[in-house]
Amino acid sequence: MATLLHRLGLTAYRRWPLVIATWVVLFIALGASVAAFSKPMSDSFSIPGIPSEKAADMQAELFPGAPDPSERATVNVVVAAPAGEELADREWTKATGALVEELSGLPQMPDTPLADPVTAAEQQRQQIVEAAKEAGGDVETAEANAAALSPLSDDGRVGTITWDFAVESVADVKPSTIEALEDVMAEARDSGLTVEANGSGSAGIPEIGGSSELIGIAVALVVLVLTFGSLVAAGLPIVTAAVGVGFGVTGISLMTAFTDIGSTTPLLATMIGLAVGIDYCLFILARFRAEMEHTSDRQDATGLAVGTAGSAVVFAGLTVLIALAALSVVRIPFLTSMGIAAAGTVLVAVLVALTLLPALLGMLGSKVFAGTIRRYRPARDHDGRILNNGVRWARLVGKQPLAVVALVVIALGSLAIPMKDLHLAFPTDSTASPATTQRQASDLVADAFGPGRDAPLLLVVDGRDVPVDERQAAYGEVVAWAAGQDDVRNAQVAGQNEDGSGAQVLVTPETGPEDTATEDLLTNLREGQADIEQSTGAEIGVTGTTAIFTDVSERLSDALPIYLLVVIGLAFILLMIVFRSILVPLTATLGFLLSVLATLGVTVAVFQEGTFGLVEGQPIVSFMPIFLIGLVFGLAMDYQVFLVTRMREAHVHGMSTRDAVVDGFRNSARVVAAAAVIMISVFAAFMLIDEPIVKSMGFALAVAVFLDAFVIRMALVPALLYLMGEKAWWLPAWLDKLLPNVDVEGEKLQRGTGGELVPDEATPGKHAADRQPV
The missing domain is CATH 3.30.70 (Alpha-Beta Plaits)
Incomplete structure (x- = not known):
């Protein structure tokens, strides 16, 4: 694979005008297809x-x-008279009448006339009681039934005005209609009434992202500038990630011509596409800079970067594809479509990193690291190799690896304890942010009619x-x-x-x-x-809605073990091919499970139990654990592949396991840390949105990336490698023959004395340990 990707990188570098033109033409064609054939999302x-x-x-x-x-x-407008008064009082009867008249004039309203709560309650009571009398039923029971459905509370202070907009689905409610509803409620509040609204039609389809994504991108840009010391180089991962996300989201729009796609589907695709798009470009670009230390030929440096780091990108991308495509095992259509759409976006991100990035390097030439704000002058060790914080940290872990393993396991195990009380549920108006009209309306209904009124x-x-x-x-x-x-x-x-x-x-x-x-x-x-x-x-x-949401939550809970088994099983096989080892993939997957359990425990403590009083305690949204696993598993395996393949590469070229671990940190720790900080920033930015569900998702993803990247990949994995020594790379001979040799480490690529690449066959009989590491 390394040889094939090396050739691909060289071709893209040399033929950069053709490659860039091809991407532009493809995007134009895709956009034209969307304009011609796409349909509204469902x-x-x-x-x-x-x-x-x-x-x-x-x-x-x-x-x-x-x-x-x-x-x-459905829209449920809740009105309340001041404390101690009733809606039947003359002043409030006039005010609610005016409100009903204004509501009746809203766009997209049904033909059925609205009535104020007092009038509607009496009419409903009479109908139910009369029907009971005609059927010979119990009048007392009929009165109780009428009271249970009454739009007016027992004390006469709170009432509801309910209708369904005349649309086929919630997605068809226009934003202008919601704005008009909010204006009418604001005007009614001027009369002294308390007026709030909940229901599926009261808020339309929420738009999540925008400013939060921009904040994440801004932080990513700062981190990239610090990493490369160059404004141009820092901008390349942002540009390529944007291209990948643009293709992915446009492709999702085109898929509406062939199947139903949910309106929230692009959200996951954008989130994961932005994450891996920046990561993949960052790793190849960092390898390119490292190769420029050995040669002045940018073309050769590009080819070697794509051949080695690009191989890691391919396998890292495959693990993400597995994690996302495996969402189909849950057998929930909207999750399946989200997973497949996000997987397609990841595939585009891999192709962009392997072709468009080297083409941009060819176009920029000597300007790749232009706009320098800090010179790259790494310190050198006594043997002339780079001495950086990654090396210092690896050596520190190597002094007491057993203590590091014990500390990590105990710490993360302790964080995981609250997960035993995990309560999953779907978000409702009663769990919305306290500042929203939906939540305030639900609180009014719960106080006046009982919480069960919203859970029929x-x-x-x-x-x-x-x-x-x-x-x-x-x-x-x-x-x-x-x-x-x-x-x-x-x-x-x-x-x-x-x-x-x-x-x-x-x-x-x-x-x-x-x-x-x-x-x-x-x-x-x-x-x-x-x-x-x-x-x-x-x-x-x-x-009913309550039963449907409960069943979906149960389906998600039941599917979680199967999903984990499929994802981890397939990824384990893939990692065995990459690392030619059984123990390295085993430690990678077990470490991931430990970080996920700890993340869920922390999330339960903060968001469900309300620890520290940061947020109001409420159930964890049902699909969060499975999304957390899918997203973070992909990113975790990214970091595992990029960090440990450099160790494997050094080991293949003759270093001991201990020296290989240090060399892997020397070459990859800084880049992996930068990638993790970027992802933490992207996810943490979602916590700024005033929506508890989104806050919990952003929090959980940020914590998971932090724990997996810095605690598992940077501490537990190297400590275990130190303890296992040469056994870490053990693979039974029979299994070695079965697994394809994809040469992720670039063993077939070597560098001549002048820095140029020469084929392995040119130096027959030369042992791997005698070659200059690449």
Whole structure:
């Protein structure tokens, strides 16, 4: 591989106008295809196979006109009179009437007229009570059912005005509509009312990134300037990463012509594409500068940099591709599309690093390190080799490697302890930032109506196999069974289809959507489902937004071990090919697991338990652990490959394991540290967004990169290599024959006395230990 990539680097350097022109033409063609064929992104939340989705399919069959809860753009405007007063008071009746009139004039409103909470509550009560009287039901129960659904609180102070925007999905709600809603609420507040809004249609599709990404890029630029001491060289990784992300995101837009792509899909692709794009260019460019110490021929330096560091880029990229593509094992469509899209962006980043970067080096020529702000004059050791902080640190670890291993394991193990209390849940309005109107509206509803008002469960009852004259009794039995469960505030028939063959039973819990008691209620309903089905003869399913989110969380939790097994198993094989060793890949993967467990423990302590009071304690978003593993595993293997391949390279060319470890740190530690600092900055910048979920994601990713890069790769791995000695590179002879020899270290490349590259065959019989290390 090193020989092939060496030739590729030389060709790209020599033919730089053609290579750059090819990339430009490809981007123009891709952009034109997007303009001609792309379609709007979808936000469908269909998860095949989960119980709530099966119940939703049964609901759609029995109630063909029922809207998909995941597509409804629901808005719930919550109004409250001042403390001690009621909305029925004359002053507040006038104010809420004016609010209703203004809301009715919003864009994208449905044809159904709105009513103020006081009027709507009385109308609803009368309808429910009259229906009960006509059916010969219990009026007292009807009154209780009306109170459970009432848009007006018991004390008359808080009310709700609810509707669905007339759109096909939440993504179709225009930003101008949201702005108009916010203006109407602001005007109503001037009257003295408290007015807030929640619901899926109250905020549209959030835009995450922008300024945070710019902050991360700015920090990356500073780190690159300090690393290379040159403004031009510092800008190259930023430029190439931007090209890779641009191609990736544009390609995602084109894929909408062939399949449904979620509107949040570009987020992961941008995050990981920016990360690896900077990393891959940084490693090759750093190797190029190192080669310029041995030769004045930039073309040869470019070829050797692409042949050696480029080989590491290829295998590092493959580990990231595995981690992202393996998200498909979770069997959640939106995660699969995000993983595949991000994997495509990583593939582009690898191609950019291997072709566009050497072409840019050819174009810039002697100006690659122009704009110098600091001369590169490394100190020299007694043997003439570079003496830097990487060498000093490697030697320090080598003095007491066993103590370093014990300290790392104990420290990270202690940080991992809080993970035993990990509680996963999907984000809701009740877990939004306290400063948002969605959170304030949810708090008002929870105080006035109980937290369960925002966590309804829907029982779909299929009575087609029940005799017609027994269906009403069967539905009543289902209601009584549901109402008898622990932590149920109310259960009632919310509607029947035209022929009475199906019913919907609305169950209002005592607790909110993120509460474990609500999850327990869902579990109890499903565990008792078989008995009530046998008793009534009807088929029952539980669905609704709360049930769907809970099922997705469970699917993610169940898939996590399988995902880990697939990712680590495939990466282990790949790393065996790279390092020609069993123990080195083993220590790499076990170290990664240790850093991930510690990261999850720290995240639980800070964000779930509210330790230090930095944020309000709340459940960890369900997809965070699997995203954390996918993203950080890719970056961790990047650092492992780039650091340890230099050690392997030195060992292949004759050094002992101890000397090879020091030499690997001499050549790669500074660059790996710079890459890690850049990624930490990029991820930490997301903590500046006033959104708890995004804060926790940014925090977890930043902590994970810090622990893996600086604690695992820089401390645990070299300490273990010191302890294992020559056994670190042990590989059974039979396995050595099975594994392909890809020559990542560039063993077939060597440098002549004048610095030029000469083929290995030119010096037959020359042992690897006699060659000048490359």
